[in-house]
Amino acid sequence: MNWDAIAALPEMVLLAGACALMIMDVRVKAEHRQATFVAAQVVLVACAAATAYVWWRFGSGRLSVFYGLYLSDVMGHVLKLAAYLATSLALVYSRQWLIDRGLLRGEFITLLLFALLGMMVLISANSMLTVYLGLELMSLCLYALIALNRDSAVSTEAAMKYFVLGALASGLLLYGMSMIYGATGTLTLNEVGQALAGLVNNASERPFLVFGLVFVIAGVAFKLGVVPFHMWIPDVYHGAPTPMTLIVGTGPKVAAFAMAMRLLVNGMLELAHDWQQMLAIMALLSMAVGNITAIAQSNLKRMLAYSAIAHMGFMLLGLLSGVVEGNKLSAADAYSSAMFYMLVYVLMTLGAFGMLLYCSRAGFDCERLEDLRGLSRRSPWYAFVMMVLMFSLAGIPPTAGFYAKLAVLSAAVNAGYVWLAVAAVILSLVGAFYYLRVVKLMYFDEPKETSALEPGSGAFQFLLSVNGAALLLLGILPQGLMQLCFTAIRAL
Amino acid sequence: MLLSLAIWIPIVFGVIVLAVGGAAGGDRSAPLQRSLALGGAVLGFLVTVPLYTGFDSHSAAMQFVEMRPWIERFAVNYHLGVDGISVLFVLLNSFITVLVVIAGWSVIESRVGQYYASFLLLSGMLNGVFAALDGVLFYVFFEATLIPMFIIIGVWGGPNRVYAAVKFFLYTLLGSLLMLVALLYLYNKSGGSFEIADWWKLPLPLGVQVLLFFGFLFAFAVKVPMWPVHTWLPDAHTEAPTGGSVVLAAILLKLGAYGFIRFSLPILPDACHKLAPLMIALSLIAVAYIGLVALVQADMKRLIAYSSISHMGFVTLGFFIFNAYGVEGALVQMISHGFVSAAMFLCVGVLYDRMHTRMIADYGGVVNTMPRFASLMMLFAMANCGLPATSGFVGEFMVIMGAMKVSFWLAFFAATTLVWGAGYTLWMYKRVVFGPVANGHVAALQDLNERETLVLGALAVAVLFMGIYPLPFTEVMHPAVGELLRHVAASKL
Numbered sequence: 001m002n003w004d005a006i007a008a009l010p011e012m013v014l015l016a017g018a019c020a021l022m023i024m025d026v027r028v029k030a031e032h033r034q035a036t037f038v039a040a041q042v043v044l045v046a047c048a049a050a051t052a053y054v055w056w057r058f059g060s061g062r063l064s065v066f067y068g069l070y071l072s073d074v075m076g077h078v079l080k081l082a083a084y085l086a087t088s089l090a091l092v093y094s095r096q097w098l099i100d101r102g103l104l105r106g107e108f109i110t111l112l113l114f115a116l117l118g119m120m121v122l123i124s125a126n127s128m129l130t131v132y133l134g135l136e137l138m139s140l141c142l143y144a145l146i147a148l149n150r151d152s153a154v155s156t157e158a159a160m161k162y163f164v165l166g167a168l169a170s171g172l173l174l175y176g177m178s179m180i181y182g183a184t185g186t187l188t189l190n191e192v193g194q195a196l197a198g199l200v201n202n203a204s205e206r207p208f209l210v211f212g213l214v215f216v217i218a219g220v221a222f223k224l225g226v227v228p229f230h231m232w233i234p235d236v237y238h239g240a241p242t243p244m245t246l247i248v249g250t251g252p253k254v255a256a257f258a259m260a261m262r263l264l265v266n267g268m269l270e271l272a273h274d275w276q277q278m279l280a281i282m283a284l285l286s287m288a289v290g291n292i293t294a295i296a297q298s299n300l301k302r303m304l305a306y307s308a309i310a311h312m313g314f315m316l317l318g319l320l321s322g323v324v325e326g327n328k329l330s331a332a333d334a335y336s337s338a339m340f341y342m343l344v345y346v347l348m349t350l351g352a353f354g355m356l357l358y359c360s361r362a363g364f365d366c367e368r369l370e371d372l373r374g375l376s377r378r379s380p381w382y383a384f385v386m387m388v389l390m391f392s393l394a395g396i397p398p399t400a401g402f403y404a405k406l407a408v409l410s411a412a413v414n415a416g417y418v419w420l421a422v423a424a425v426i427l428s429l430v431g432a433f434y435y436l437r438v439v440k441l442m443y444f445d446e447p448k449e450t451s452a453l454e455p456g457s458g459a460f461q462f463l464l465s466v467n468g469a470a471l472l473l474l475g476i477l478p479q480g481l482m483q484l485c486f487t488a489i490r491a492l
Numbered sequence: 493m494l495l496s497l498a499i500w501i502p503i504v505f506g507v508i509v510l511a512v513g514g515a516a517g518g519d520r521s522a523p524l525q526r527s528l529a530l531g532g533a534v535l536g537f538l539v540t541v542p543l544y545t546g547f548d549s550h551s552a553a554m555q556f557v558e559m560r561p562w563i564e565r566f567a568v569n570y571h572l573g574v575d576g577i578s579v580l581f582v583l584l585n586s587f588i589t590v591l592v593v594i595a596g597w598s599v600i601e602s603r604v605g606q607y608y609a610s611f612l613l614l615s616g617m618l619n620g621v622f623a624a625l626d627g628v629l630f631y632v633f634f635e636a637t638l639i640p641m642f643i644i645i646g647v648w649g650g651p652n653r654v655y656a657a658v659k660f661f662l663y664t665l666l667g668s669l670l671m672l673v674a675l676l677y678l679y680n681k682s683g684g685s686f687e688i689a690d691w692w693k694l695p696l697p698l699g700v701q702v703l704l705f706f707g708f709l710f711a712f713a714v715k716v717p718m719w720p721v722h723t724w725l726p727d728a729h730t731e732a733p734t735g736g737s738v739v740l741a742a743i744l745l746k747l748g749a750y751g752f753i754r755f756s757l758p759i760l761p762d763a764c765h766k767l768a769p770l771m772i773a774l775s776l777i778a779v780a781y782i783g784l785v786a787l788v789q790a791d792m793k794r795l796i797a798y799s800s801i802s803h804m805g806f807v808t809l810g811f812f813i814f815n816a817y818g819v820e821g822a823l824v825q826m827i828s829h830g831f832v833s834a835a836m837f838l839c840v841g842v843l844y845d846r847m848h849t850r851m852i853a854d855y856g857g858v859v860n861t862m863p864r865f866a867s868l869m870m871l872f873a874m875a876n877c878g879l880p881a882t883s884g885f886v887g888e889f890m891v892i893m894g895a896m897k898v899s900f901w902l903a904f905f906a907a908t909t910l911v912w913g914a915g916y917t918l919w920m921y922k923r924v925v926f927g928p929v930a931n932g933h934v935a936a937l938q939d940l941n942e943r944e945t946l947v948l949g950a951l952a953v954a955v956l957f958m959g960i961y962p963l964p965f966t967e968v969m970h971p972a973v974g975e976l977l978r979h980v981a982a983s984k985l
Contacts, residue, residue, distance in 0.1 A: 397633075406676075409673065409676055413679075429665055479565060483565055
């Protein structure tokens with residue numbers, strides 16, 4: 001037996017764990033659902049241990065297994081660890097909210113774990129087939145999760161919208177992949193890269209390749225949620241139950257980033273000149289549409305949805321700065337800045353939606369801007385945490401969000417996109433306005449109700465506080481995470 | 493080590509005050525929070541004293557240098573050091589912080605811990621701005637100061653505080669974001685270095701220099717503030733609590749002017765020479781036009797805010813005539829303005845705490861009930877209009893001398909500030925302090941208590957000392973200014 005297959009140990013652990021949980025949960029009564037919850041966390045820890053083991057065993061090398069379908073590398077390890085963290089925090093943050101609304105059912109946990117499995121397959125994909133497999137596994141679980149509260153018309157509508165548009169995007173992606181396959185004759189991404197090297201200067205093949213590339217980009221852009229493929233984001237973020245919004249806004253973003261890296265960088269780096277131009281336009285439009293539209297929102301979830309669009313535009317600044325006039329020397333700098341941005345963004349999103357869940361209680365969803373009014377009177381500490389999150393999203397030092405912006409802007413300036421960097425900072429000024437409004441509501445306004453905030457569970461309080469503090473700590477000492485991203489990208 | 497202490501002692505104490513305020517039931521432990529804040533501010537000031545006494549005033553080099561790698565991925569260093577220019581601002585900032593803490597002692601009743609913590613954090617960050625020798629470190633401190641100031645104005649400010657706080661934040665953020673792009677461009681052109689001193693040696697073509705100059709100009713002109721991007725200042729000053737106005741006028745405005753000295757002048761000398769007429773014109777507009785605007789203000793704080801803009805116009809004028817008199821005069825003016833504007837805002841604060849109005853029309857005959865206050869305020873008013881033997885005179889005189897070397901008419905227009913300054917300051921003083929007792933509220937006024945006398949007295953000593961014997965200040969900055977002018981004179985095309 002070929003022991004290299006052990007590179008996929010994390011996926012195996014998760015698959016076995018999720019199946020076991022599904023069977024176990026049938027026998028667990030509703031009042032003992034806690035057991036499933038704890039078991040899910042144990043599975044996540046086991047996955048993290050498995051990833052750590054694989055990382056330790058194979059070091060920083062790249063290992064392709066299952067006939068080139070699956071790739072184990074450092075970027076995969078880091079992104080998977082981020083996905084575990086996001087899933088684990090999502091479970092803790094949403095537990096009380098779900099219990100209060102009778103939604104903490106076995107399906108929730110099982111679907112979440114299978115969605116995570118999809119993300120992991122996507123993160124480690126080395127073939128267009130695996131990309132599609134992981135993408136669909138993840139997306140189908142997410143559609144079901146959003147519709148979990150089946151009595152809510154808004155949630156169901158959001159799920160339908162997500163499903164229809166998601167299916168369309170998958171179709172586009174498949175169509176693009178088929179063209180690339182037709183041109184290169186292979187599905188394995190690194191072989192696509194090698195085949196492209198011989199084809200890009202072939203005038204008769206090139207239009208065909210670029211045509212396929214456009215469709216692939218559309219699929220990737222849909223998953224990232226960048227303009228003009230962003231339409232689903234506000235409705236899904238707004239309509240989905242808050243825990244599901246938290247889930248959709250974090251782990252899948254990591255996976256979408258991995259998908260972009262795998263397809264565009266691992267596979268089609270030779271076409272960088274073409275896709276960088278497309279990404280530049282999408283980045284500019286995303287930052288503009290996201291930041292400007294967010295100002296008009298009175299619903300926090302919707303505001304954060306537009307902010308997500310804007311942030312993905314910012315992240316693209318790093319992704320589109322890798323190859324300068326055919327020169328790939330600073331590619332690792334640029335891609336690692338995008339990866340750093342993504343990880344920091346996920347941490348901020350976890351915290352922001354975590355805060356919304358923390359301020360909610362039975363029969364009350366904290367989701368309008370108004371609901372945060374006077375929070376600093378009711379709970380000084382959590383108002384402070386939210387303030388750190390908002391300043392971090394706005395990119396003000398000394399928070400991690402600033403270094404994320406610094407890194408991608410630096411990449412853009414190095415690649416000669418000074419105009420794009422100037423546009424980006426001006427649009428981020430527009431963005432600062434609506435983040436400031438949240439701080440203003442919490443600190444400057446008097447609360448509508450003066451009662452202290454109901455404290456959540458100990459684990460929730462602890463993790464949410466650590467989440468906020470981590471953004472400050474990363475704002476003072478960002479070197480570790482930056483270096484980790486660089487190491488991961490350099491080993492790509 | 494001293495510079496790190498000057499930065500981190502106030503910040504650590506700020507965090508402690510915040511924690512005490514949060515943990516021990518908010519305002520019930522207010523006395524403890526106040527004492528802790530005072531302890532932090534005094535300790536923060538004491539560690540800066542050896543910076544001056546141990547300073548080698550014959551050297552233009554950076555002193556008390558600390559250098560540690562911070563973000564190796566971007567070659568960013570935790571690089572601190574002061575020359576003869578920045579050491580004075582570190583001292584000024586730490587000194588003013590002590591006064592601000594004392595001034596708020598019995599005035600701030602709600603959210604005491606957050607109030608003091610904001611000021612202490614702000615103080616530490618400001619020391620960081622003046623001591624930073626690394627571009628990113630500078631930027632981090634420069635922009636981080638926005639957060640506590642935003643909170644100070646928004647939480648403890650006047651009726652229109654939210655508008656003022658948001659305007660302040662967005663205005664200054666716009667400037668600093670463009671500076672960030674300029675910094676990244678310099679990082680790229682210098683081959684991956686964020687060391688400010690490396691950028692001083694970097695050759696740049698004129699077109700690039702001009703673009704970078706405007707990138708920096710937005711950041712610094714908004715902070716100074718220069719006409720026409722000054723409009724946030726009157727709002728912010730008017731709505732901020734007394735302590736906020738004091739720090740804003742005394743220290744935060746100096747960040748912009750300091751930025752010109754650290755970045756624009758030495759990195760982009762050719763662009764500076766080319767655009768000097770523009771800068772001089774903007775400065776003169778600030779001096780003359782804003783001086784006239786100050787004259788018609790009905791609100792005392794607004795009047796002093798406009799007077800600050802006018803005085804800062806003198807500072808930028810001094811920088812862009814590129815001679816030793818002009819630059820040193822501008823620096824002296826910055827320090828002096830730190831004392832005088834702080835004192836003027838504290839005087840208005842003293843009146844406001846008693847009468848809860850800032851309108852000049854509500855006062856009159858204050859001298860009858862508050863003689864001690866009236867005599868102290870007299871001194872500060874005189875310093876504000878640049879009377880000899882006060883600190884205000886030294887800087888303005890030097891800048892006018894410097895301007896005279898360039899052109900008579902330049903000096904002539906600059907010197908009109910003495911007329912406008914005397915006009916708006918003394919007219920306000922006359923209407924508020926002299927004349928018959930205006931109403932029953934004025935008749936019931938209590939004179940300064942010990943705390944207020946201490947704060948204003950300390951500033952009075954500083955103003956007089958600097959006016960009579962400015963040598964300790966100019967002597968320290970002399971070599972650094974010489975070095976700066978050498979950079980400005982050398983073309984980098």
